[in-house]
Amino acid sequence: MDFVTMNILDSAMVSICREMGITLMKTSYSTIFNEALDFTCGLADMNGDMIAVADFCPAQIGGMPLLVQSCLKEIPISDIHEGDIILHNDPYRGGLHTPEHTFFKPIFVEGEIMGFAVAIGHIAEVGGMAPGGFCGEATEIFQEGVRIPPVKIVKKGEDNVEVWKLLLANVRTPRVNYGDLKALIAAVDLGEKQMQGIFAKYGKAKVKETVADLLLYSEKRMRAELEMIPDGIYSFDDYVESDGVESDKNHLIHVDVHKNGGSIVMDYHGTSPQAIGPINATLGVATSAAYNAVLHMTDPTIPRNSGCFRPIEVMAEPGSLLNVDFPAPSVGGNTETHPRIVGTILGAMSKALPDRVMAAEGGTHCNFVFGGVDADTKEYFACYDLEAVGWGGRSFADGNSAVDSINGNCRITPVEVYETRFPWLIESLALDTDSGGAGKHRGGLGYSKQMLCVNDVITCSQMTDRHLLAPWGLEGGKEGGCGATLVMKDGEDTWKTMREAYGKASTSRFNNVAIRRGDRVLLRMPGGGGYGDPAERDPDAVLSDLKDGYISKEAAKKYYGYKEA
């Protein structure tokens, strides 16, 4: 292997992926892209193997190979031409869920396909039963928005007008969707152009050979990491609460992690059957979650590409919660079930790698989605609002507070932008005292956001979790605080859950609630579980937490033996 060229090429390709992301961020219309950064840009070889990606969303990173390869099974390489761009979002064919749109563009060099530039983005409004893309009470795929099989949205450099018209006719915000789809296209256009420059500099043969070496290098390094973990079968159970349709029925995720030499298999058999409501995950999600969990436990300097995924296998029974069959819904699987899967794997591996796993993190993106007609502009608006959670305490440190859940790498939309773009007034946004699970190392804090509706009506839906089942602690650490979604109607003075206020089956998954002018909504995000016995916490750390308001005096006395002077 030519390590020098390999490192230079890897760095260059990662840099190209970052540039693609910056292009997407700066040219998109929706806050989900230009503020929250819910997208991933990568490069693939002609077989659909991922060869480079930058620091984007783990859910999309892990899903990328299967997404591209699924499309290549339907559109043969011989039918892909220079200037084509393929679009796909079908959950049943390698997809993650309907909002996640994958674009990929062939990179032609001297008439030969050498690979693909790929961009995956979460489109906020995809049609379907609820504005904002998350129908919390969906019972079939047809309620979850437009399902797109692999199609050419651009053919030989020209827009495929019929496809554009069909897509934009079936969403509530065609102007914004057009802008966002064009931004994703701009990203893959840039990726293609930059990679053609790489090929021009090094030559096709050298790049091909070096990329093959890079994937092999990543594979070898991952296998070496896995070799260091004691062989064995490690098992764990965790639950997804409710499915939005059947109230208070928990759904089991079971994993047997088979670690053998330089390989690891995530066997999810024993998991609950698929649910009626949209908490089901696709195989793409189950696979992506497995990769995500392993990447969290292993050397972060291993180049991220399909090579480092080769030692990882996934077994998810068809028709189970983690491999949904048509036509069952799956919109919540990619955001809510994915972190639960990762948590289950980390829980299993805590027995083998106690120093490399954390207690349960909040494990939800909140997914408070809404839409309506702006009273001033008369234009339809839609938004996918994601929020952050507390992460689990670790063997060496407290959990981080208010960080996007483990399968995302997204930012919270700033309050100022939120209020400018959407008819809400954010009355408060603050960390929640005592929301981090007590421990030698405390769980990270969640937070609450209180919003006042300043439009005639906003139609709201949500697909979140951790309202009932708290994030677990590890090694004697305590549970983190639960989340909540509460409403205080105009003229009233009590906060109610969606179940109490609107008769919904679940407090955490619902769709199409009418929030009216003067109503208030409170979104509370869960904290992370604690790690280790709270009695062993450094007293200075307890005092510091008290001073910062992270814990109350009552909690300090109860968990940490604090005594007032």
Next chain:
Amino acid sequence: MKFSANGYYIESYQKCPNCGVLMYANSEEDRKKRVEHEDKTYCSQRCVDWSIAREKRRASAAG
């Protein structure tokens, strides 16, 4: 996964009962690896072997 004769829509989905991967009816590469075992179609012999081993393990744990 089986497409309609005109290729415009999907008629049925078929997945490996062990690993869950989608099996494409029109893929020669997939077809060569498929294995029939106890009235089920698996994507590969590895999945058949893994399924058998899993059942044995569970039976042993339950016993």
